[in-house]
Amino acid sequence: MAQAPALPRGFELPLEPRLPRIGSVDQVAVEARAGELAKRSIKRDAKLFALELAIRCMDLTTLEGADTPGKVAALCSKAVRPDPTDRHTPSVAAVCVYPNLVPTALERLRGTGVKVASVATAFPSGQSPLEAKLDEVRWVVGQGADEVDMVIDRGAFLSGRYAKVYDEIVRVKEACGEAHLKVILETGELGTYDNVRRASLLAMAAGADFIKTSTGKLSSAATLPVALVMLEAIRDVHEETGRIVGFKPAGGIRNAKQSIQHLVLVHETLGTDWLTPDLYRQGASSLLNDVLMQIRKERTGVYRSPDEFTID
């Protein structure tokens, strides 16, 4: 009996709703396009709009072994009122911490509207047994975390065990319950844009609410071409299935200029509908003060001393 050509081992995707064909990504061309979008010149009102949006969409993050309740408490205060001298400055979208610090963050952020996100699933490597990962997820959700940032099992992905990666995301999504699930692909370890596209589609098929570039633990993180590949995957899923998935670049976005470049990418790839904290987040630990400084500069016309902005 004739046999249909096999899909890569274990790469079974649900047929309904139909996923966009996996397709491929051309490295040279995608880098050229991202480079071109990075040259958009965003000035005056458009810049101010982008800077405020960058704050509203920010996941203010601390993920250090040295994190303490004191450090997280300070970060939470900053998250709610990034610039105490300027009441018009919005709060950030969420604070992102390790599981043990979720209770502290929750306590400090209660009633402020700023969400608490926790990394989980043996962040950053993901190299632990599934049950341990699920326990961790259930624990942070039980504590009251609003959002869970999980990592995919890159070891499984790179050895071609796509079904394992897929199943794990499905199980974590179940364990999340009401909490929003962001799936970290750790693109710096995936090696090719083709893999980034595959992993993006896989995560979305498995139920990710957001797909996220990186853990922030590698030097190669949220580059513009990687972001573009993921945004195009989100666009394809939306066009083919109607499903709306959010995007979070994280890692390496250190100044306002890079932050605006990412916003331009989202704007020109997915449109204005995605320019909201519900569908777009930027993970950052050291970006906020530069954005504040640029806002002050746009409003007053002069740069202020870095010491006028609090370090938390």
Next chain:
Amino acid sequence: MTEIEPRKSAAPAPTSWDYAPAPESRDVVTLRERYGHFIGGRWVEPQETYTTISPATEETLGEVGQATPDEVNAAVGAARDAFSNGWSALPGSERAKYLFRIARILQERSREFAVLESLNGGKPIKESRDVDLPLAAAHFFYYAGWADKLEYAFPNRRPQPVGVAGQIIPWNFPLLMLAWKIAPALACGNTVVLKPAETTPLSALLFCDVVQQAELPPGVVNIVTGDGRTGGALVTHEGVDKIAFTGSTEVGKAIQRELAGTGKKLTLELGGKAANVIFDDAALDQAVEGIVNGIYFNQGHVCCAGSRLLVQESIYEQLIGKLKRRLTTLRVGDPLDKNTDVGAINSRMQLDKIEELVAAGKDEGAEIYQPPCTLPEKGYWFVPTVFTNVAQSYRIAQEEIFGPVLSVLTFRTPDEAVEKANNTMYGLSAGVWTEKGSRILAMAQRLRAGVVWANTYNRFDPASPFGGYRESGFGREGGRHGLEPYLRFDE
């Protein structure tokens, strides 16, 4: 904690994020009220003049000369003197120094040139800044390197300069085409008389400043401006040894008829109707970028533009959907705005031609798509356009439109793609999009085109020869091949 104000409920998504205008400053350019001809290293007051404008605003930029046969004669005479009295006998390494100097000055003054190019030609500043200027400088650098190595480029053939080259260039890449013409001519020891296009003379006239700044010997580069009459006088002048022309096929044919039997060397770089072939395994989002770059780059005023899109039927709907969506993000408007993707049509005449052919496309039954787009009130503009349901027999599939208008056809198999792609009188360029390397090579062998791009489009490099088949012309510019038209060989 009491002082902390709760964040207001998540703000709804904005309805639009309008980029504020980001115009490049015009201050770097100093326009003169009146320009003469540049003959024998000096400015010569013209006998007749016409005005040159900005196609984006129709504002007058200055008065330039309309060279008469007498003035052309003077320019050819100056070029002949310079050729005989030193330039042709100069060691190649000395000629190279001048070319290197010109290249460096172009780099130093690139912003000035880029602004002027966009002002006079209507192309977006991001293109003149990132494409035209770097490539123009690169051409001078590249041919500077060949100037003292001609014996190695053509071993045992004793290359000699031809003499005086008459060069006529188009309005789509005014400075870049000047560089393509002047750099190899000078590297080979010739002197030149160049006529820029009627509508875009200003960057060539500014280039005369560079020539003076580089202290090039008088008469090595002469620039006369004017319309087709000036070009005609240059072509028929007996003192010219070689004609290099880039422009329309119609004029190219007329020049070839004119030169038949005169013994003058001739190269022609003419029109095109390139096929951009998209296979179903291509990286689609990047192919869409390539299609956009292929036909909307420089408002489609590109002889090698990918104006015929050939799409494999199995991905037709998906690809066209993506393409239409992408078109809605193109920013059409002020060429000097750094965020502009598509600028102004170069002239009233060209706009009329585009409008005429687009009307013909509609009449013949093709389906037209144009994204919503607000065009400036003054100036010459045309919305980026896609025609689907185009048959091979339609005029929009046959004739060169030279505007931002794409005709989409479909194919089923590689053989059919080759057959349709080659079914044209032109043969300048083609594009192939597939992830399969073997298919790229097979297609490149079978497509009759001077340049075949694979998974990219409109990419240029001075080291790569460029030129056409059939009605797209003959002779090559760029690379080692680009030296040959400017040399004779004593074999």
